[in-house]
Amino acid sequence: MEPDQLLTHLRRGTLEFCVLATLRDGERYAGDLIADLGADGVLVTSEGTVYPMLSRLRRDGMVDSTWRESKAGPPRRYYRLTSRGELAVRSFADQWTLFRGAVDRVLKGEM
Amino acid sequence: MQDVRAPQVREYLDRLDRALRDLPRDRRTEIVRDIQAHIDDALSEHPDPSATTIDELLNSVGTPEEIAAAAYSDMPAARPQIATRDAIAVGLLLGGGFLFGVGWFVGLALLWSSAAWTTRDKLIGTLLIPGGLAGSLLLGGMAALVPLRTSGAGSSSSPAVLGLLLVLLAVFLPIFTTFWLIRHARRTP
Numbered sequence: 001m002e003p004d005q006l007l008t009h010l011r012r013g014t015l016e017f018c019v020l021a022t023l024r025d026g027e028r029y030a031g032d033l034i035a036d037l038g039a040d041g042v043l044v045t046s047e048g049t050v051y052p053m054l055s056r057l058r059r060d061g062m063v064d065s066t067w068r069e070s071k072a073g074p075p076r077r078y079y080r081l082t083s084r085g086e087l088a089v090r091s092f093a094d095q096w097t098l099f100r101g102a103v104d105r106v107l108k109g110e111m
Numbered sequence: 112m113q114d115v116r117a118p119q120v121r122e123y124l125d126r127l128d129r130a131l132r133d134l135p136r137d138r139r140t141e142i143v144r145d146i147q148a149h150i151d152d153a154l155s156e157h158p159d160p161s162a163t164t165i166d167e168l169l170n171s172v173g174t175p176e177e178i179a180a181a182a183y184s185d186m187p188a189a190r191p192q193i194a195t196r197d198a199i200a201v202g203l204l205l206g207g208g209f210l211f212g213v214g215w216f217v218g219l220a221l222l223w224s225s226a227a228w229t230t231r232d233k234l235i236g237t238l239l240i241p242g243g244l245a246g247s248l249l250l251g252g253m254a255a256l257v258p259l260r261t262s263g264a265g266s267s268s269s270p271a272v273l274g275l276l277l278v279l280l281a282v283f284l285p286i287f288t289t290f291w292l293i294r295h296a297r298r299t300p
Contacts, residue, residue, distance in 0.1 A: 030145065030149065031149055031152055031153065045173070046171070046172065046173020046174070046177050046178070047149065047171055047172050047173060048146055048149070048172040048173040048177065048178040048181075049173055049177060049178055049180075049181035051142055051145040051146055051149070051178070052142055052178065052181045052182035052185055053181065053185065054145070055138060055141050055142055055145070055182075055185075056185045070152075072155060072156075073151065073152050073155030073156075074148060074151040074152055074155060075148070076148065076152060077145065077148060
């Protein structure tokens with residue numbers, strides 16, 4: 001499998017929780033959290049693809065959003081975690097630790 | 112706002128809107144509006160952006176097709192369709208009896224020659240009830256007549272109630288069969 005394709009597969013099922021995790025310390029607007037996620041190009045390649053995901057997370061009740069005027073430019077949409085979203089991040093973090101540990105053990109041959 | 116946007120941006124948003132045309136309207140509108148706000152916000156840092164700046168910015172947002180692919184991958188997969196031929200079979204088994212009585216037999220032939228159902232399903236389709244709704248009305252009619260004859264002296268109302276139940280059952284069964292066949296048909300995506 002090509003490295004790009006591999007990354008796409010790995011993002012599926014993990015990226016949405018990373019998006020939720022960026023909101024753990026309080027509300028942010030999308031451009032801000034995308035800048036965090038996409039800094040190294042591993043999690044996010046095209047900034048725009050995060051919006052459909054935010055839209056779904058909102059419909060699933062994981063995040064809430066409000067449009068707010070900004071001092072500098074046009075209005076921004078601010079997102080914040082719902083209690084359901086918070087729970088989802090916490091549970092993902094636990095499972096991820098287990099998952100990562102298991103994969104690492106296999107890769108290092110410590111069976 | 113619309114008129115002050117650069118033509119490149121307007122063209123980009125149009126392309127995005129078209130790429131999202133298969134989404135439900137509210138989702139499509141939401142995503143276009145979000146991307147629009149993202150672009151407006153990023154451009155507000157450049158008072159007089161050059162064409163290259165705009166291109167670079169749109170580039171980092173991603174192509175409309177990429178964004179659309181991300182949106183569609185979030186949608187539940189479309190339900191596989193029941194084949195037209197199988198749908199006709201189910202329809203004829205239910206109502207074909209009214210088509211000079213032969214419609215049901217055509218439905219029966221289609222049912223048994225189809226690969227969409229197991230033998231169990233085909234038996235259900237055949238036996239519950241032969242003739243479909245027309246068959247059940249015939250059967251129900253007969254069942255309704257029987258208590259009239261036997262209870263002639265008005266001895267008891269229970270045969271009449273029983274007759275009514277039989278009629279209801281006879282009408283219910285072909286409808287049940289229809290749902291059963293639709294549910295169990297092997298579908299093609």
